[in-house]
Amino acid sequence: MKAAERERLIALLKSLDRATLDEVTARLTWREKAVLSQRHGLNLVPRLSPEQIAKEYGVPIAKVYAIIRKARRALYAKVVRTPSREAVAVVSEAVEQCRALTPELMRHLKSNTGDLRKVPWDIFEHIVGEFLAYSGFREIQLVGRDQSTSADIAALYVVPKLGTKIRYFIEVKQWRDRGGVRVIDETLGAMIGEREKFGWTVGMLVAPGGIRDFRKFESKGELEAKGIFVKHKHDILQWLKDYRPNKEGLWLPKPERRIQKG
Incomplete structure (x- = not known):
C-alpha cells in the first residue's frame, strides 16, 4: 500500500465514531x-509502536508488521477503493454525526451526492467555503455565528488581470429548507444595510432546497441586476462534480470564524 493510500485510510478511520468504526x-x-x-490510536486506544505491540503479545516484530499490512489492505479495499453497499451505508450514517470537514468526507460526497442532505448545517457552510476556495476566492470567512453580520460566509474575489475586488455577502440555507421570496428580500436588505460597514459588492444566496414563488422576480437577470445571485441544487x-482536492488536503482547512473588515 502506498503512503498516500495508507494516510487516506487512517484519516478516514479516525473520522468515524466508535460504533461506526466497529462496524x-x-x-x-x-x-x-x-x-x-x-x-x-483508534477507538481512544493509546497509540503504541510496533516494538511495544510485539512485546505486549509476545510475537516477533515482523509478525506485527504483517498483521498491520494485512488489516490495512483489507480495510482499504472495503471502505476506500471498492466499498460495499454495507460500507457505504455505514459511512453515510456517520455523515450526520460528522463534526468537521475532512478530505475523506469530500471524497465520499463526490461519490455519494445524496449524502449532502445529511451534512450538519455548519459543515455544509464549510463545504460551500471549500468550493469557493477551490474556485479562487480569497479571504473566506465562515461567520454564521458572528453577530456583527447577517452573512454566513464572507468572501473576496479578485478579477484576474484587472485586479478588481468583488466582496461577497453569502447566505447559506440548509438542504432541506425551501425558502420563500422573503429570504431573497432579507438577503438583499442585509447586504445593502451592511455595505458601508463591510464593503459588500454583491450577495449570493445558496439555497439547495429551492425558492418558493420565485416568479415575483420576472427573470433571473432582474434579480442579478439587484446584486443577488441565487445558487440552486443543480449548481x-x-x-461538487468539478471539485478537485488540494494536494495537501482541503483548500480551506482552518477558516476564519470572525468577519474581518475589507
Whole structure:
C-alpha cells in the first residue's frame, strides 16, 4: 500500500465514531483489530509502536508488521477503493454525526451526492467555503455565528488581470429548507444595510432546497441586476462534480470564524 493510500485510510478511520468504526472493522480478526487500533490510536486506544505491540503479545516484530499490512489492505479495499453497499451505508450514517470537514468526507460526497442532505448545517457552510476556495476566492470567512453580520460566509474575489475586488455577502440555507421570496428580500436588505460597514459588492444566496414563488422576480437577470445571485441544487451538484482536492488536503482547512473588515 502506498503512503498516500495508507494516510487516506487512517484519516478516514479516525473520522468515524466508535460504533461506526466497529462496524467497518467487523470482518477483521480480534488480533488484527486490536493491533491496528493500538498502532494508530483508534477507538481512544493509546497509540503504541510496533516494538511495544510485539512485546505486549509476545510475537516477533515482523509478525506485527504483517498483521498491520494485512488489516490495512483489507480495510482499504472495503471502505476506500471498492466499498460495499454495507460500507457505504455505514459511512453515510456517520455523515450526520460528522463534526468537521475532512478530505475523506469530500471524497465520499463526490461519490455519494445524496449524502449532502445529511451534512450538519455548519459543515455544509464549510463545504460551500471549500468550493469557493477551490474556485479562487480569497479571504473566506465562515461567520454564521458572528453577530456583527447577517452573512454566513464572507468572501473576496479578485478579477484576474484587472485586479478588481468583488466582496461577497453569502447566505447559506440548509438542504432541506425551501425558502420563500422573503429570504431573497432579507438577503438583499442585509447586504445593502451592511455595505458601508463591510464593503459588500454583491450577495449570493445558496439555497439547495429551492425558492418558493420565485416568479415575483420576472427573470433571473432582474434579480442579478439587484446584486443577488441565487445558487440552486443543480449548481451545488455541479460544484461538487468539478471539485478537485488540494494536494495537501482541503483548500480551506482552518477558516476564519470572525468577519474581518475589507
